[in-house]
Amino acid sequence: MFDLSRPRGTRDFSPNDMASRRRIEEEFRKLLTSYGYGEVQTPAFEHADLFIARSGPQVIDQLYDFKDKGGRHMALRPELTAPVMRYYSTELKSMPKPLRVFYFGNCFRYERPQRGRFREFWQLGIEYIGRRTPLACSEVISISMEAMERAKINDHRVRIGHIGIVRSLLGTIGIDTENYRDLMIAIDKKDKIAMERIMCDEVEDAHEITSLLTTLVPKDHAPKTLSDMSIDHPDLKDAIDHLRSILHLLDDQQGRVHFDPSITRGLDYYEGMVFEIDIPSLGAEKQVCGGGEYSLSNILGSEVEGIGFGIGFDRVMMAIADSERDALPTGGFYIIPLGESANVMARHVQRDLTAAGHRCIMEAQGRGLKKALSIATSMGARYAVIIGEEEVGSGEFSLKDLVTGDQRRIAFKGLSKLEGVFHDQ
RNA sequence: GCCGGGGUGGUGUAGCCUGGUAGCAUCGGGGACUGUGGAUCCCCUCGCCCGAGUUCAAAUCUCGGCCCCGGCCCCA
Numbered sequence: 001m002f003d004l005s006r007p008r009g010t011r012d013f014s015p016n017d018m019a020s021r022r023r024i025e026e027e028f029r030k031l032l033t034s035y036g037y038g039e040v041q042t043p044a045f046e047h048a049d050l051f052i053a054r055s056g057p058q059v060i061d062q063l064y065d066f067k068d069k070g071g072r073h074m075a076l077r078p079e080l081t082a083p084v085m086r087y088y089s090t091e092l093k094s095m096p097k098p099l100r101v102f103y104f105g106n107c108f109r110y111e112r113p114q115r116g117r118f119r120e121f122w123q124l125g126i127e128y129i130g131r132r133t134p135l136a137c138s139e140v141i142s143i144s145m146e147a148m149e150r151a152k153i154n155d156h157r158v159r160i161g162h163i164g165i166v167r168s169l170l171g172t173i174g175i176d177t178e179n180y181r182d183l184m185i186a187i188d189k190k191d192k193i194a195m196e197r198i199m200c201d202e203v204e205d206a207h208e209i210t211s212l213l214t215t216l217v218p219k220d221h222a223p224k225t226l227s228d229m230s231i232d233h234p235d236l237k238d239a240i241d242h243l244r245s246i247l248h249l250l251d252d253q254q255g256r257v258h259f260d261p262s263i264t265r266g267l268d269y270y271e272g273m274v275f276e277i278d279i280p281s282l283g284a285e286k287q288v289c290g291g292g293e294y295s296l297s298n299i300l301g302s303e304v305e306g307i308g309f310g311i312g313f314d315r316v317m318m319a320i321a322d323s324e325r326d327a328l329p330t331g332g333f334y335i336i337p338l339g340e341s342a343n344v345m346a347r348h349v350q351r352d353l354t355a356a357g358h359r360c361i362m363e364a365q366g367r368g369l370k371k372a373l374s375i376a377t378s379m380g381a382r383y384a385v386i387i388g389e390e391e392v393g394s395g396e397f398s399l400k401d402l403v404t405g406d407q408r409r410i411a412f413k414g415l416s417k418l419e420g421v422f423h424d425q
Numbered sequence: 426g427c428c429g430g431g432g433u434g435g436u437g438u439a440g441c442c443u444g445g446u447a448g449c450a451u452c453g454g455g456g457a458c459u460g461u462g463g464a465u466c467c468c469c470u471c472g473c474c475c476g477a478g479u480u481c482a483a484a485u486c487u488c489g490g491c492c493c494c495g496g497c498c499c500c501a
Contacts, residue, residue: 005474005491005492006492008491008492008493061426062499062500079500079501107501109500109501111499111500112426112427112498112499113492113493113494114493114494114495114496115494115495116501117499117500117501118501121501122501123501125501283495283496284495284496284497285500285501287500287501288501289501290500290501310501311501312500312501313501314501315501316501336460336461338459338460368458368459368460369459369460369461369462370458370460370461370462371455371458371462372461372462373461373462373463374462374463375462376462377462377463378462378463384461384462386460386461388460389460390460398460398461400461400462402462402463405461405462407461
């Protein structure tokens, strides 16, 4: 006997799970479609180089890669932005700008599983490829927030920053670019000690360091509002104006949006506005969405700029209240053929009813009437269709309302007239 | 990769400290009841994560592995 267990970090989804997941998925699709985004799909695996080329060692360590039978180095996709950009740069390029696309698919990373982190997980995202105007930025952020609302999540918060602000500030005190990466990570983690350590190697003026730290790291990790930012540096004016315009357009009535200059995002291709959404109640893996403005000229070899975000679909599902989860569909008919002579008519009735869009389940185990009615009820059917020798002989079937108990004979030919006579629920 | 807490029928649990018969609930299958249902009663299937060690004897104690949960890291 071989190992029947499920691979580590993967999940099976029950019919109930899938009912909930599909409903939310559809809700998201409707949202994105209504904003003019078109869905694209790319392969589950790609040439490994697509992911390796510009990635750090962490991404590569987590890559599910393999040699195919032709000796090619392939990898399961760890994220969807690169494949979508690959698609864009080869085929979608000629489409009118701006190009609005969205994607939904599974991704694979060899990680240590824990709550909210899996080796196979689903990501939903959009890309707005075109000029990064404040209106376009606010559209993208707004869609991500509306997605949370559609999922009926109400404790999320949005943090918006700007990578240009951080870069400029560091530039003013002459920090060596080679240390940007470590420093950016330290800033993103709000790790003052690491920030100070890295910066002390570069600058001598303690006052400058201190003021910089206070500017970048909100007190008590509390989000700040943009108006708290009092930086007079000419390089920053454009960035701050840009953010102001975006925030103004977001028209955040519920106070979800906060300014957090410490967001730097890990990826190299981000520049300008960046944002994250998290749901505090999720615990350690609370970030459900991340995105921002990017430029991909250095990666794809051609000038591509845009705005996008990725949503962790599984984390959204975890945050959805149990009361919002779906039950399996109920209602409709349960057909009970009694004896072999009833089978043919039973199949015909089932075909007609399902063709008319009704849920219609066949008693196919040969159970007796009593047992079958009991099953019909427990499966949530509204009506039982009873077909026995009597019915076959007269070309009729018995239709029993399982809620009221009423029962009547219906001519098989009169099936189409069922509409409106009974409540299919 | 690191640090904690756990793994008992499909599901939820008792038993573990203080070694000896694995109990309960629910779900699933069947029957009482061969053409009229959510009830009741009865019967049945299915389990100590894996391996090694200690012992007359291990679900229980020891070690290793695997897996799950929480945290770190990173991210979604």
